Amino acid sequence: MMRQLLLISVLLLTGCATAIPVKMSFPQLPEALAKPCDRLLPLDPSKKQLTDLLENTVDNYAKAKECYAKNQAWQEWYATQKQIYEEVK
Numbered sequence: 257m258m259r260q261l262l263l264i265s266v267l268l269l270t271g272c273a274t275a276i277p278v279k280m281s282f283p284q285l286p287e288a289l290a291k292p293c294d295r296l297l298p299l300d301p302s303k304k305q306l307t308d309l310l311e312n313t314v315d316n317y318a319k320a321k322e323c324y325a326k327n328q329a330w331q332e333w334y335a336t337q338k339q340i341y342e343e344v345k
Contacts, residue, residue, distance in 0.1 A: 282341045285334055293323035 296316040299309060 282338050285331075289327075289330055293320065293327065296320060 296319060297312065299312045303309075303312075
């Protein structure tokens, strides 16, 4: 009885193994995440006050810094993960 259980368990465990190597490929960076940030908004010609200029400048600067930070963080994460993947292969 014990011999049969051992034989069955060995057969079950070897049945899960495959002789064909499985090649996993690391996914490519999506094009939407690799593209640069959108252009910033120009100042409306009808606005001639210094406060309008400052408001537009601050908004554009904030948008640019946020986009740059997201883009850099994503690219850094992706490069690190790809390097780990290549080392483990």
